[in-house]
Amino acid sequence: MSFPVTSDVSVTCSDLTFRWADGTTVFDGLSMAVGRGRTGLVGVNGSGKSTLMRLMAGVLTPAHGAVTVHGHLSYLPQNITLDTDLTVDQALGIADKRAALNAIESGDASETNFEIIGDDWDVEERAMATLGTLGLDGIGLDRTVGRLSGGETVLLRLAALLMERPDVLLLDEPTNNLDLFARRRLYDAVDSWRSGTLIVVSHDLDLLERVDRTAELRKGEITWYGGGWSAYQEALDVQREAAERTLRAAESDLRKQKKEMEETQIKLARRRRQSKKLDAQGGIPKIVAGNLKRSAQESAGRLKGLHEDRLQQARDRKEEAEGAIRKDAEIRVELPHTVVPAGRDVARVSGLRPRYGRLSGADLTIRGPERIALVGRNGAGKTSFMRTLAGELEPAEGEARVTVPVRFLPQRLDLLDEDLSVSENVERAAPNVPPQNVRAQLAKFLFRGARADQGAGTLSGGERFRATLAMTMLASPAPQLLIMDEPTNNLDVSSVRQLIGALSAYEGALLVAGHDLPFLESIGVTRWLFLDEELRETDAEEVRDLLEGRVPARGEED
Structure with missing residues (x-):
């Protein structure tokens, strides 16, 4: 489906070319109209x-081409950073x-005061x-x-953008860090969008279901599809x-061409044998025999060349057809050193009150290869609880003790040293592992070769x-307690499947905070914990x- 350029077009990208500082090309001549x-x-x-x-937002400048925006544009980036000392009205x-x-x-x-207020x-x-x-x-x-909380900060920034009454609104992964209750609010805001242009990047399928059209960016080109996520998936299924x-x-x-090639080779071999037999019998003058031999060789050469061309064309068609089929690469890794015996105590929390959040005190024991989902509203303190358990924060009260090697995967993915390569970062976390072993394992995480x-x-x-x-x-020592904070943020559907595949190889205890319930269910959660003023099983x-707010959390009852 092509999207026509009309007077209603609000954003036009013309022949965009963009490269990173290291020379990596992202776009080369991309054009689109929204x-x-x-x-x-x-x-x-x-x-x-x-x-x-x-x-589109003007944050980056193309090496070539141009972006044209009609009207006022507002932009919500993936990573929101607001000065913590600002008041809400200042942020708005x-x-x-x-x-x-x-x-x-x-x-x-x-x-002066009247000028500041204007008509507002x-x-x-x-x-x-708002x-x-x-x-x-x-x-x-x-x-x-x-x-x-992080989720409230995202919504506050969105509120500030809506206060601007933009003609064009860009939302990049807006539901990251939002619990289901907050997501419903954002869905309502998207549903009520009636004028102007809204462009949203998201891995949230419920949000993508609410758009009028879908633009797929693949291999530096845009392809348009009518409708939301389901219509897009149906079109991909047909393709x-x-x-x-x-x-x-x-x-x-290809099989047919190979068979015909084999049959041709058999025929040519039979002709060569017959020709040699006639030569040996000497029944044909030499000049006639020479002419027949040259003619046969030329004919054989043409026939062989014809079939070789057909065979190569068949191979090319097969390769092109294979390239048209989308395949999701999978993470397949073995982690035998993460095994924790069933029943073994991994971590124990006693009377814990983290420094931040609403939790007033918690007792918890994690045993064996449990898979625990930690859920709660934005601002409840899930991240603080996990950072305390991982040893990154001192508790305000109580104790958190972990008896096995532990690793914490934060929301912001700030563990990497930007100045190092992927392999160097992993080697830093596993200093006792030979570099060739690190590279072999990285290949299973889809970082192969260069x-x-x-x-x-x-x-x-x-x-x-x-x-x-x-x-x-892949850290050393291998983590036997893995703590993950909102791991599906910023991940597309393919990457979520890759994460599920990677976690299937993990045999230690797992504690995951998240709002993506289908993901949590897919990784085999064995215990659900709801965090609010207390920590309770559910x-x-x-x-x-x-x-989703259908049942009030503790402290919200009338």
């Missing part, structure tokens, strides 16, 4: 989705207008209404950003079936995750109700 409505931008990790969004960009309003109400009717006399009401649509009406305008039929036909043709020498600072989101995952799981069904 019109009004909601567009989902999809593609495998590393295809350049976030780079394209940054080019309305602090000066609030101050001017307060000054006028106090009797200061200076011209209802700015406080509009701000509270916060309310995103579930943030309880935070107030005077609270500092430092008191907000895949057609590609598989073409491959079967190409394979059949890819293992790629600088960490040049990796895409998905590549960065795989490198961090390799650094964590089940997947109740977790879903709690996170």
Whole structure:
């Protein structure tokens, strides 16, 4: 499906070429036009989705080509960083207008105050209404950003963008760090988008289902599909079936050409034997025999060349057909040293109150190769609890003791040294492992050959995750307790499948915090813990109700 260039087009990319500082080409002559409505931008990790969004937003400058935007553009990047000392009204960009309003109400009717307010006399009401649509009406305008959770910070930044009333809104992985309750609020905001252009990059299938059209970025080109994620997948299934039929036909043709080639070789060999027999009998004059021999050789050469050409063409068609079939690479790794015997104590928590969050005290024992899902609302303190258990934070009260090698995979994936290559980062985590063994294991994490020498600072989101995952799981000593904080953030569907495959080889204890319930269920969670003012066991069904707000968490009852 091609998207027509009309007067409704809001963003146009013309012949874009972009390269990183090390010379890596991301785009070479990419063109696209995006019109009004909601567009989902999809593609495998590393295809350049976030780079394209940054080019549209003017954060990056193309080496060649241009981006044209009609109207005001607002951009929500993947990684939100706000000054923790800012107040909510400062983050929303309305602090000066609030101050001017307060000054006028106090009797200061200076011209400056009226100029600051302009026509925005209802700015406080509009701000509270915008916060309310995103579930943030309880935070107030005077609270500092430092008191907000990661998910609340994302929604606050989105609220600030909506306050700008943009003509074009770019959202890059907006549901990262959001619990299900907050995601529902964001879904509502997307559903209510009625004017202007919205472009969203996400691995959240529920969010992608809400777009009007889908643009796939693959191999530096854009292909358009009508509808959301399901319609896009149906179109891919049709393409895949057609590609598989073409491959079967190409394979059949290749077998046919090989057989005909073999038959031709048999015929030519028979002719050579007959020719030698006639020569030996001497019944034909030499000049006639020579002419016949040359003619036979020329004929054989033409026949052989014809079949060789056909055989090569058949091979080319088969290779082209194979290339048209999309294949997801899989992580296949063996981690025998992570084994923990069933029943062995791995970690024990007694009366624990982390420094941050709502948890007032918790007792927990982790035994053997348990797979525990830690869930809770944004701001409950899941990350603080996990960092305390991993030994990165001192507890405010109580004790957390781990009796086996432990590794913590944080949300922000900040374990990598940007100045080192992928292999050098892993070698740093496993100093006693020979470099050739590190490279052999990295190949199983899809960093083969020169890819293992790629600088960490040049990796895409998905590549960065795989490198961090390799650094964590291949560490020495091998982790027998693996703690992961929102591991599916920034991952496309293919990368999530790769993570599931990698975790299937892990035989130690696993503690995962997340909001992606289908992922948690797919990795074989054996125990569900809900964290709020207390830490309590629950089940997947109740977790879903709690996170979506259908059942109040403790402290929320009327």
